[in-house]
Amino acid sequence: MLLLGAVLLGTVGLSAGSWYGGRGATPLSHDQTESIAAELLPDAEVTGGVMIARGYRYGTFLADDDFGSIHAEFQYGDRANCPLSDQLRHNAATRGWQGLHRLPNAPCDGLRVTRDGVTATLTHGTNGSRLSIAPSAPDGYLATTVAGTLLGAAAGAALFWLGVRRRRPVPILVVTLVAVGLFPGIALTWADLTDGLAEPVWPIWPALAPVLVPLWLVVLLAGFIVFARRRNAASARDANEVRTTETV
Template structure:
């Protein structure tokens, strides 16, 4: 691989790895202050959106990511789920959609499900999602993303990508750049991989930042070793001094 192609590949790798870390940091920063609704409020919302129906059961689900519990004021930290029957009821999707439109709920969109799609709406800091499953219909009530959540995610991603591109550009100038880049990649790849898995599974419906905190005991030592090694490899090699030629008599 030519020099330019190698530098371009390393810039892209650094931007992706640290950009993913910045995305997680932005999701954490922008998601602060999203307090989950109380069960009483969730029940009232369900009665408003699904009038004339009765839930067969309910439960409170706490937010977890990679073995790390979310704080009470983190976006996605908890939700209330109400269950309707033991088989999907597609009529509830149409009922919720019509009721939400008539009562001023906004940002309505379909939620993929089986055998029919559900529906989600948002209002007054609440996000309500009706999902159809083969085992029944579930209505989840959780906190909506706080104001500025998307801006924080985009800003963190951009800043992280720029920092990663700069770091890997520095590594590309070292004599043993493959080794230095491999060490940094090994340190960052686990958190990036788990974050992208969450994004492909749930999108930004729940925060991704705890993946990095859960991996911190492994991530920090690897990064320290990688950065120290990169700094050592970046130092120019010293050449032994050549003795001066003896003067002729």
């Protein structure tokens, strides 16, 4: 039960920490993204115009200053152009970009580089190569996310420990309500963390609110019905014991 409470509320703390730590990201302008693309891939020809995408996940728009809120995408050709990775690697190294990170993929690996609060990611797919430019996570993002996770896990372990230790209907009902109500969001959050914290996971919770709130109400109603029946059964049992004693 301690582990269950730690996992449930720890995941909620992770989402809250990632939201709080991701605030303050500076959106990029159209001219700034075009300048970065020309710097990293000067010899590549862009197919079509620049696509500016606003962060929209699980039915929730991210605020302009949220991590992952806005990014620009540049398309290169209609098939994977693998030599672009070598071009980006060379230009990034000579122009002061840092954090060169290889992204294993098929048909060829992509790259991710960072500089001055900006992250550029090159990926290759069957429909062409794509360069995505977005604001990097603000300073302290990872520390805030970890702190939120630890605080949530500690609160969850303490709550579930108290609920089990008292062995009374109301605390057990609270523990059941929390476990059942949070489980859908917990499952989706961990399923979304397969790529790490490259994308914010907190929008899962606002999107699930219309479902989680009715679910909590149903579980709460069911709990009260069970609690009332147990009390009535206990009262009837006590009354029978009193009558039996008087008869004897």
